[in-house]
Amino acid sequence: MLTARLVDNIWATRKAESLSGFKLMLAEIIGGRSDGERLVVVDIISAGIGDRVIISTGSGARRMLGDDSVPVDAVVVGIIDETCQIE
Amino acid sequence: MLTARLVDNIWATRKAESLSGFKLMLAEIIGGRSDGERLVVVDIISAGIGDRVIISTGSGARRMLGDDSVPVDAVVVGIIDETCQIE
Amino acid sequence: MLTARLVDNIWATRKAESLSGFKLMLAEIIGGRSDGERLVVVDIISAGIGDRVIISTGSGARRMLGDDSVPVDAVVVGIIDETCQIE
Amino acid sequence: MLTARLVDNIWATRKAESLSGFKLMLAEIIGGRSDGERLVVVDIISAGIGDRVIISTGSGARRMLGDDSVPVDAVVVGIIDETCQIE
Amino acid sequence: MLTARLVDNIWATRKAESLSGFKLMLAEIIGGRSDGERLVVVDIISAGIGDRVIISTGSGARRMLGDDSVPVDAVVVGIIDETCQIE
Known part of the structure; x- marks a missing residue:
């Protein structure tokens, strides 16, 4: 898994029907050599x-969504505690 | 998922039969450290x-195509709204 | 598989229910050109x-966890012997 | 999918039995930031x-080979038309 | 698939039970832009x-091992002939 910071929402009116209702966000990897990748x-x-x-x-x-038919390849699985220092 | 800009069509007359009828396009990643990857x-x-x-x-x-037998590993799942600023 | 050093624990109180009880750790790749990736x-x-x-x-x-429904993509499968020199 | 140029044949007399009969080639990615990766x-x-x-x-x-048991992770799915400019 | 040189054995006494009996080796990618990755x-x-x-x-x-339950993501599928020049 990757550590990242959520930096924005992504709005896409025209999209796969199976994505309807899912919140899409832009994440930026933090720490390590991939720092800044989106x-x-x-x-x-x-x-x-x-x-x-x-x-x-x-x-x-997709295991997070409980539906293997959704065309998704990245999901938030946890929010890192504020007291946890990783940077 | 990745954010990218579609930069061109890709034409391949000789290709897998299962790809017939699918529109292939060249995409260039935008934003972050992978900016410019194709x-x-x-x-x-x-x-x-x-x-x-x-x-x-x-x-x-492949979940987007509703057919798991197509030899594909990247599909457009949404068009980002023009009003959405991500760069 | 990758060789890495475990550098810290990761605490995430709010997380996928299926992740409850699993110990999450931050790893840093060692050796080669990806050295330092997290x-x-x-x-x-x-x-x-x-x-x-x-x-x-x-x-x-996920094969390591014996449960394919856990939303996980990286697991420790072995501890490298201390006498083994890889760096 | 990736765009690449086939640069050579790869010969491996000792290999997985399930790979027997398959033509292996060396490909070099063209265009974008991964240009030159093999x-x-x-x-x-x-x-x-x-x-x-x-x-x-x-x-x-593997979907291209019609046999999910072959230990393969990259297959040519199309030949780009000569008139198609992508570089 | 990747071309690599085997550079060392990896010893891990404490490891997943399903990995028992498998020989683990350290490989270094050769050629192209990922040259040197491990x-x-x-x-x-x-x-x-x-x-x-x-x-x-x-x-x-895992297709190479004939057992989909082994927590493995990289396997040697062939030895490149000595007469084959790829570098």
């Missing part, structure tokens, strides 16, 4: 802009 | 050259 | 901070 | 050295 | 240190 993630645990989160990728991400 | 994607939601899109990769991409 | 891993073989470990990624990682 | 691909559509091709990776690649 | 691979075709090999990654790697 990816679009689905959030279903009510994370917000500015939160540091753990992101699961690939087929593991 | 990949070939399948589009089935009528995106056009110049559009900023969300791309799902890996087995998640 | 990822979050699940450990179920009682590795500790400072240990050099082997990390399996992707769907292979 | 990977070994299976070709079953009679592409040749010098051809610009589209390569599918991961589990999508 | 990964840990399983070898079941009696490759040795110094050999140039073809490595399959992801779920394709």
Whole structure:
């Protein structure tokens, strides 16, 4: 999994029907050599802009949604505690 | 998922039979440290050259096509709204 | 698989229910050109901070947990012997 | 998928039995920031050295072979038309 | 797949039970822009240190082991002939 900060919402009116209702957010990897790399993630645990989160990728991400038919490859699986120093 | 801009069509007369009928496009990643990286994607939601899109990769991409037998690893899953600033 | 050093624990009170009970750790890749890249891993073989470990990624990682429904993409599969020189 | 140029054949007398009969080629990614990266691909559509091709990776690649038991992660899925400018 | 040179054995006394009996080796990618990147691979075709090999990654790697439950993501699928020039 990756550690990242949620930096923005992503709005896409025209999209896959199976993505309807999912909140899409832009995440920026923090720490390590990939620092600053960006990816679009689905959030279903009510994370917000500015939160540091753990992101699961690939087929593991779809396990979070409980529906293997959604065309998704990155999902927020946890919000890192504020007291946790990782940078 | 990745944010990218569609920069061109890709024409391949000789290709896998299962790819027949699918529109192939060249996409260039925008934003973050992977900015400028290129990949070939399948589009089935009528995106056009110049559009900023969300791309799902890996087995998640095939979920978009509703057919797990297509040899595809990257598909456009959404078109980012023009009013959405991500760069 | 990747060789990495476990550098810290990761605490996330709000997380996927299916992740409850799993120990999350921050790992830093050692050796080669990806040296210093970071990822979050699940450990179920009682590795500790400072240990050099082997990390399996992707769907292979979930094989370690014996439960394919956990939204995880990186797991510690072995602790490298102290006498083994890889750096 | 990736755009690449086939640069050579790869010969491996000792290999997985399930790979027997498959033509292995060395491909070099063209265009974008990964330009020059190399990977070994299976070709079953009679592409040749010098051809610009589209390569599918991961589990999508095996879909091209019609046999999910082959230990392969990259396959040529199309030959880019000579008139198509992508560089 | 990737071309790599096997550079060392990896010893891990404490590891996943399902990895028992598998030979783990350290491989270094050769050629292209990823030259020098390292990964840990399983070898079941009696490759040795110094050999140039073809490595399959992801779920394709497990196909080589004939057992999808092993937490592995990289396996040697072939030994490149000595007469084959790829560098």
